Amino acid sequence: MKKVFALLLFACIATAANMTVQAPVKSVTAYSNGFAFVARSGQVSLPQGTTTLHVVNFTDLAVPHSITPSVSVPGSRVAEHYYYTITLTESTNATEYFTLGRLLNQSVGKTVSFTAGNDSVSGTLVWYGDGMLGVSASGGSGVSVYRISDLGRMTLPATSYSEAKQVNTTKTERGLAVAASGASGTGTLSLSYVASGAEWAASYKYYISSEADAGTGTLQGRATVTNNAGEDWDNVSLKLVVGNPHIESYAAPFRFYDQAGNAKSYAAGATAAPEAAFNQFTASPLSAYYVYALGVPATVKNGEERVLPLLENNVSYEREYFWDTYQATPEKVFIVNNTGGEAWAEGVIGVYLNGEFLGEASADYTPRGKEARVSVSGLPDIKVKKETVNQSSTATANSRTTTYRMRLTLENGMAEDVKLRVDDHLYGGDKVELVSSSLAAELKADGVIEWKPQISQGGTLEIAYEYSVTNYYVVETPRPY
Numbered sequence: 001m002k003k004v005f006a007l008l009l010f011a012c013i014a015t016a017a018n019m020t021v022q023a024p025v026k027s028v029t030a031y032s033n034g035f036a037f038v039a040r041s042g043q044v045s046l047p048q049g050t051t052t053l054h055v056v057n058f059t060d061l062a063v064p065h066s067i068t069p070s071v072s073v074p075g076s077r078v079a080e081h082y083y084y085t086i087t088l089t090e091s092t093n094a095t096e097y098f099t100l101g102r103l104l105n106q107s108v109g110k111t112v113s114f115t116a117g118n119d120s121v122s123g124t125l126v127w128y129g130d131g132m133l134g135v136s137a138s139g140g141s142g143v144s145v146y147r148i149s150d151l152g153r154m155t156l157p158a159t160s161y162s163e164a165k166q167v168n169t170t171k172t173e174r175g176l177a178v179a180a181s182g183a184s185g186t187g188t189l190s191l192s193y194v195a196s197g198a199e200w201a202a203s204y205k206y207y208i209s210s211e212a213d214a215g216t217g218t219l220q221g222r223a224t225v226t227n228n229a230g231e232d233w234d235n236v237s238l239k240l241v242v243g244n245p246h247i248e249s250y251a252a253p254f255r256f257y258d259q260a261g262n263a264k265s266y267a268a269g270a271t272a273a274p275e276a277a278f279n280q281f282t283a284s285p286l287s288a289y290y291v292y293a294l295g296v297p298a299t300v301k302n303g304e305e306r307v308l309p310l311l312e313n314n315v316s317y318e319r320e321y322f323w324d325t326y327q328a329t330p331e332k333v334f335i336v337n338n339t340g341g342e343a344w345a346e347g348v349i350g351v352y353l354n355g356e357f358l359g360e361a362s363a364d365y366t367p368r369g370k371e372a373r374v375s376v377s378g379l380p381d382i383k384v385k386k387e388t389v390n391q392s393s394t395a396t397a398n399s400r401t402t403t404y405r406m407r408l409t410l411e412n413g414m415a416e417d418v419k420l421r422v423d424d425h426l427y428g429g430d431k432v433e434l435v436s437s438s439l440a441a442e443l444k445a446d447g448v449i450e451w452k453p454q455i456s457q458g459g460t461l462e463i464a465y466e467y468s469v470t471n472y473y474v475v476e477t478p479r480p481y
Contacts, residue, residue, distance in 0.1 A: 033244035036198035058176035059230035075183030115152035197228035202347035243289035283342035313340030429469035
């Protein structure tokens with residue numbers, strides 16, 4: 001009976017085992033909002049029964065509810081998964097060399113020799129301590145004391161100088177435990193999850209060879225990929241998504257478990273010309289997103305940042321001189337048309353003329369067929385001034401109308417004739433009307449009035465205009481009582 005019980009106990013123990021699995025990161029899809037969708041996988045060979053698979057150094061930045069493990073062994077399934085912590089002790093053999101004090105201790109009562117200044121000393125070592133040693137000459141009755149720091153070459157009769165010792169090192173292993181149960185067999189452990197701390201950002205360089213009112217240039221996009229997700233990406237399949245998925249906030253703390261199952265809290269520079277053979281990504285739409293897939297494996301270690309070539313398009317531009325009267329000076333703007341094959345993620349666009357940097361500005365997400373506006377510099381040689389000439393108001397029983405007489409003064413100090421687009425922002429009200437303008441104008445949405453004057457080199461232009469703003473109000477009639 002005792003033998004049967006022992007065999008049953010042994011069988012129960014044999015069905016529950018721990019196994020370390022190498023399941024490296026295979027693919028990463030990074031988003032611009034600091035999250036990434038990550039996939040890992042590795043080969044496993046499961047025995048019959050329950051096996052706890054340990055995935056070492058699994059990131060603690062995974063969104064807990066997003067972690068999805070699976071095993072491809074027929075007849076087996078995943079029972080549960082959780083973070084774990086194990087304390088391990090490793091023993092190694094090391095050689096320890098003796099200190100001078102230990103060598104001197106072996107030599108007490110024996111003949112030693114050394115140099116002290118210009119003297120050569122030989123005798124019996126009878127004492128040492130506090131940086132001193134005492135030697136008794138052969139046949140003598142006295143002891144000569146010397147400072148160890150004053151000694152030169154020394155010969156000691158010691159016969160052993162080192163010993164082998166075992167060094168124990170304690171380390172902590174953290175990771176994800178996946179409990180699989182069922183039939184035995186060989187297959188794959190797969191893991192997918194959303195992790196924070198991984199992101200990418202786009203930047204662009206637009207190269208033109210001549211500056212005109214319109215033309216064509218080469219736009220090269222770069223992707224700065226940052227990995228602070230708590231794990232290395234070695235030779236992974238990398239995708240970058242133009243668009244940000246919604247991530248539900250989660251308040252549950254990350255937890256690791258010890259051997260007993262107890263929870264533990266765990267707390268780039270300017271380029272003179274476009275680069276040849278630039279883009280390595282293939283772009284394609286996916287649902288509401290646009291995805292760039294890198295054609296070669298990528299390696300980005302935890303804590304590292306990499307700048308990768310993203311896209312290259314030959315696209316057209318229009319140059320514009322523009323003054324928004326909110327600004328002190330007009331600005332030079334390049335309107336870059338996205339006639340390429342993919343959408344442009346939001347990012348900084350720099351413009352280069354024959355290798356010289358003209359300026360840069362942030363641009364929003366630009367779908368195909370749309371345009372990005374890049375303000376590269378101010379135009380201080382075009383002097384501008386806005387002033388109110390007169391303001392008057394009239395009132396009725398249910399409204400008040402204010403009339404504004406305005407004047408814009410434009411002086412062209414540039415060495416060329418200038419076509420300037422001017423936008424002025426009118427005061428708002430229930431009804432806004434353009435009364436008159438000395439130059440043809442267009443009243444646009446949101447109370448913006450726009451002109452497109454041509455100013456000759458060295459010329460001055462004045463624009464006088466008048467507009468009215470009417471606000472209505474309700475006069476309540478007293479109620480009889």
